[in-house]
Amino acid sequence: MSDNFRYCPKCGAAALKPDSAKSVFCSACGFVYYFNVAAAVAGLIVNEKNELLVAVRGREPGKGMWDLPGGFVDAGESAEDALRREIKEELNLDVESLEYIASFPNTYHYKNVTYPTCDLAYICHVSDFSTLTARSDIETALFVAPESIDTSKFAFDSIRQFVKLFIQTKS
Numbered sequence: 681m682s683d684n685f686r687y688c689p690k691c692g693a694a695a696l697k698p699d700s701a702k703s704v705f706c707s708a709c710g711f712v713y714y715f716n717v718a719a720a721v722a723g724l725i726v727n728e729k730n731e732l733l734v735a736v737r738g739r740e741p742g743k744g745m746w747d748l749p750g751g752f753v754d755a756g757e758s759a760e761d762a763l764r765r766e767i768k769e770e771l772n773l774d775v776e777s778l779e780y781i782a783s784f785p786n787t788y789h790y791k792n793v794t795y796p797t798c799d800l801a802y803i804c805h806v807s808d809f810s811t812l813t814a815r816s817d818i819e820t821a822l823f824v825a826p827e828s829i830d831t832s833k834f835a836f837d838s839i840r841q842f843v844k845l846f847i848q849t850k851s
């Protein structure tokens with residue numbers, strides 16, 4: 681991570697030095713930058729036939745691969761609110777209630793920088809699918825029966841783990 685940064689974001693000096701495994705410091709102004717993980721959320725949504733809603737990614741990273749709806753948590757936002765917002769933005773669906781399942785670490789490669797994330801998964805209860813529209817960074821939404829899910833089609837390790845947990849509970 682420290683290889684990605686050469687200039688201090690506070691004073692602009694080319695004086696960043698390793699501080700610890702988790703941080704760099706600027707020897708010119710004393711600024712310390714911590715490589716914090718970003719929080720991200722993912723939703724497991726099933727229809728009345730117990731089929732899982734799979735989102736096909738419309739953008740890199742992982743364009744064309746499978747994903748679960750979700751995304752990064754904004755500053756000042758709860759994980760639950762972030763997931764409700766993402767599901768509305770990506771699928772135009774309203775989540776009635778959420779149940780936390782598990783979290784897994786993940787890495788997100790974007791424009792040649794790898795960001796560490798902590799991904800939290802929730803079962804999301806949706807009763808009205810009539811408004812379902814794939815939009816934002818989602819190309820298509822599919823409903824896939826648990827026995828037909830190929831976890832190798834998912835773009836991210838953490839999402840694969842969440843889906844494996846989901847399949848276990850359904851078999």
Ligand SMILES: [Zn+2]
Nearest residue numbers: 688691706709
């Ligand atoms: Zn500085």
